[in-house]
Amino acid sequence: MKMLKFSLMIALVLAVALSGALSARGQEANPTECLTSFNPDLDYFPQKTQIAFATGFSVEYHKHYKVVRVTRPWAGAESSFTYLLVQCGAPTPSDEQFKDAVVVEIPIKKLISMSTTYLPHLVELGVTESLVGVDTLQYISTPEIIALGKAGKLVEIGSGAQVNVEQVALTAPDLIMTYGSGFPDYDAHPKLIEAGYKVALNGEFAENTPLGRAEWIKFTALFFNAEARANAYFDGVVSEYERLVALTERVSARPSVLINTPFQDVWYIPGGKSFAARFLLDAGASYAWADDESTGSLPLSIEDVFAKASDAEFWVNVGFFGSLKDLEAADARFAQFAAFKNGKVFNNDKRTNENFGNDYFESGVIRPHVILADLIKIFHPELLPDHELVYYRQLE
Amino acid sequence: MATHSEAQVWQSARLALRLGRRSIVLTALLVAVCGMFCLVLAVGSVSVPLEDVLRALLGQATSQPAYATIVTQFRMPRALTALLAGAALAVGGVQMQTLFRNPLTDPFVLGVSAGASLGVALVVLAVGTTGASVLVGIGLLGDFGLAAAASFGAAAMLLIVLSFAQRTQSILTLLIVGLMLGYAVSALVSLLLYFSIPERIQAYINWTFGSFGGVTWRQLPILAPLIGVGLALSFALIKPLNALLLGEAYAQSMGINLRRARLGIILSTALLAGAVTAFCGPIGFLGIAVPHLSRILLRTADHRALLPTAMLLGALVAMLADLIAQVPGRQIILPLNAITALIGAPVVALIVIRQRRLRDAFNA
Amino acid sequence: MNQTVLTAQQLSVGYRAGRGAPAVVLRDLNLTLHSGALVCLIGQNGAGKSTLMRTLAAVQRPLAGAVFIGSEDVHQLPIKRLARLISVVLTERAQTSLLSAYEVTALGRLPHTDWTGRLSETDRAVVDWALQAVGAQALAARPISELSDGERQKVMIARALAQETPLIFLDEPTAFLDLPRRVEVMALLRRLAHRTGRAILLSTHDLDLALRSADRIWLLDGNGALQAGAPEDLVLSGAFARTFASEGVAFDASSGTFKLCAEVRGALAVQGDGLRAFWTRRALERVGFVVREQMSAPFCVQVTHDSWQWQGVRYGSLEALVAALLNASADLA
Secondary structure: OHHHHHHHHHHHHHHHHHHHHHHHHOOOOOOOOOOOOOOOOOOOOOOOOOOOOOOOEEEEEOOOEEEEEEOOOOOOOOOOEEEEEEEOOOOOOOOHHHOOOEEEEEOOOOEEEOOHHHHHHHHHHOOHHHEEEEOOOOOOOOHHHHHHHHOOOOEEOOOHHHOOHHHHHHHOOOEEEEOOOOOOOOOOHHHHHHOOOOEEEOOHHHOOOHHHHHOOHHHHHHHHOOHHHHHHHHHHHHHHHHHHHHHHHOOOOOOEEEEOOOEOOEEEEEOOOOHHHHHHHHOOOEEOOOOOOOOOEEEEEHHHHHHHHOOOOEEEOOOOOOOHHHHHHHOHHHHHOHHHHOOOEEEOOOOEOOOOOEHHHOHHHHOHHHHHHHHHHHHOHHHOOOOOOOOOEEOO | OOOOOHHHHHHHHHHHOOHHHHHHHHHHHHHHHHHHHHHHHHOOOOOOOHHHHHHHHOOOOOOOHHHHHHHHHHHHHHHHHHHHHHHHHHHHHHHHHHHHOOOOOOOOOOOHHHHHHHHHHHHHHHOOOOOOOOOHHHHHHHHHHHHHHHHHHHHHHHHHHHHHHHHOOOHHHHHHHHHHHHHHHHHHHHHHHHOOOHHHHHHHHHHHOOOOOOOOOOOHHHHHHHHHHHHHHHHHOHHHHHHHOOOHHHHHHOOOOHHHHHHHHHHHHHHHHHHHHHHHOOOOOHHHHHHHHHHHHHOOOOHHHHHHHHHHHHHHHHHHHHHHHOOOOOOOOOOHHHHHHHHHHHHHHHHHHHOHHHHHHOOO | OOOEEEEEEEEEEEEOOOOOOOEEEEEEEEEEEEOOOEEEEEEOOOOOHHHHHHHHOOOOOOOEEEEEEOOEEHHHOOHHHHHOOEEEEOOOOOOOOOOEHHHHHHHOOHHHOOOOOOOOHHHHHHHHHHHHHHOOHHHOOOEHHHOOHHHHHHHHHHHHHHOOOOEEEEEOOOOOOOHHHHHHHHHHHHHHHHHHOOEEEEEOOOHHHHHHHOOEEEEEOOOOOEEEEOHHHHHHOOHHHHHHOEOOEEEEOOOOEEEEOOOOOEEEEEEOOHHHHHHHHHHHHHHOEEEEOOOOOOOEEEEOOOOEEEOOEEEOOHHHHHHHHHHOHHHHO
């Protein structure tokens, strides 16, 4: 009897100690609601994320707020945007260094997305119900969002400098996520900021690597306190991507590849350090302009491209052409390219909706491992015998 | 009244008409055009050795097979297009400047080019209801997708302008109507741009840069005859054009049917400007500046000499601009319209400021 | 020479403005133009000079009647045929261009040349002759924009000559010219009419020159009627005076000039002959004295070869004489 009482006492003490230890550590997960009580010593964000591949944004964690800096909102940007994500229920830090930052209370409940590329983030993070508005419903491919649209739950606010601020007012969003170019004539965010809304500038398209671009799912996650799911998702993408790259590293022959098509006589060829080139090189192809240092596109004459790449084995991303016949009809000289003669022309428009919204530019952005698999399947089919093309199709 | 001998009469005519000068100018231009044509074939963004250029022209194999394709499939059609387009725009400009007696008119003043832009905008920006490919319409029309669209637009504009030309007496009214129509059509294009997605807007903007390189051997057999007919028509109008130099009242007193002359001039210019715009996009400056340069070279406004001079000079300048746009030696190319404007505008401004005669010539 | 070139029968000219009655400017005209004669068309502004010329030149349709050249009705003729019958010279400073005087004159050959406008041997000879005829040979190679107004009009006349038409119409060709140039052009036109046998019709405001140079005058009285005749006939019939009578201006038949009706201060007589006497009379009239043949002193002024005398005083200049007369005008009234 005395033994039992003693063991119970020990158990009780242990339990108390454990719970005390637990409570001293704070939460187990990032908060999904506003705090009811606030303790300045608690770390309210136990689930943190780290940015490994993206170079356009960074995050700094503090006990009850996060500092997110978007240092490259668009290519060649000279300005940056700082966001102070404060946990709802906690006080906003009044530090001098944050006086120009945009204060956003998290987790946000209502989001407007001005690009289709952010919509797959919401699905993977499990926060689709928070979407209240988009720029346009026309080009969306993500089924969950299409359903929301059909149910009438989404407002269309237009895009660019003509964004409809009044429609925005109808939804009273907590945050609007958009992209920018730096040209006030074309950007939506100056008008929205002026109207008093919180605008998150998403600079994923300035990233030059597929993984860097995909990592911006974490940017979205920060506003929802959904780092755990973002980490889980992204880690999976990274490991698969790196596995595929390892596959092609040892390949003996790298076929040469040509990208996109010219208009009239200007051919915008992606530079050697560009996003498009990265994909090709990671997929085990060789690229005639791999030595070029630029991250953007080079306007070259068709003559030039022909001289350098007429014998390229493959031709990908040919733009708005449906068939080989269309391609030849547009310019008879395309038929002179080796890739055309051998029928090895592939386009990334396999998943397109009836309004020409291309899923390659929607879900494809956070599924670089799938795109890479497609490309490897095209260039080195023997490496992935069971993979079926998802985003790419061969032109007939 | 003393009468002169036949020889004296011929001598004074020769002097007064500056016939000597005309022959020199025309011959020099002919030589220059041939020379420039050869230059354009030999030089481009890719450095092709001269022997290979010659071999390619003669149909023989070249050191690299790509070279033969480059010279025959890329450079030849582009050189021919530049030549034809330059001649067409220059002659169109001469006619418009004479008809409207205004030194600042160009062949696009009647809105024909705006109509072509609208045609292209409709196809590039607005097409695509069902079907797998955005430009499937273009695929169906083949090579001529854009050119056909532009031609329809230009033709539609032309019909509207012609119907006005039939109804108005005053040439000034016609000019203003043409300009206003042009603005209205441009506004429509803006609307189309507003509702479009970025890729298509990019495609349309690229079209507006103007280019001679988009015309292939398959398209030349359409472009060349159109320009040929336009030029032939302009030559048939030499007399009315000369008569119009004194004004419509005098022209009529000399037996010129004003209505027919007006229609002929408009038709010829629309054909020339419309065809060029349809296949090469809108190309500015050549139509305004080359006529002025021609007049200054010849020191006369007599269309018998002015038209062939403008033709040759236009071809020369167009090929030169294209050559510069190719930036031989560097890997990039520049938009053609920027080159024609950058080179030409200061030159014209300088010439017009210094030549008092030119101002007087237009009663300015 | 002296055949009838153009006839107008029962011609009424005016404007049709929309529906409603047309505005008739001149009615029931019967006119002829003869070869080798210079006819001047004169009348007040708004009397219908331009309308008449435009109708005769077939630029405008008549309201009634017809115009014939030979047996051809000008309003039924194709323009090309008309171009061989009528050539024009207009008031406006011709839309100048980089053409030389020769080239402008050569344009007159348009109705005669082939489709490119190439000048044949004959054409060149005609152009050459036309330039000589107007005295503009030296200007041939110069651009027309460099010529003075007078020289330019001569070239435009040469152009009309080169067109080799039996009729030449000129619409106020001397409007922008200074007096010496106007005289020159009128003399030129007169000479051309007589020597080349063309029928020349010109409208002008230059009444004095018209009276001196024209073979015939067509006078528009401003009431829709036209009087035709030799200049002197029209003066003597009083038509001139009636047509141009207006406030404070009167046509003086004896001098063939217009006089301002100044307030009359008195009457004087001038004794003397020649030029000095003539101008003395003019001066006295200018300041308001009526000049009579004979008057007794103190109403008499003597003109000598070097001075003027009045009331025993010698004056060295007309100005002095006039000043003295004005001072004493009360006594002279």
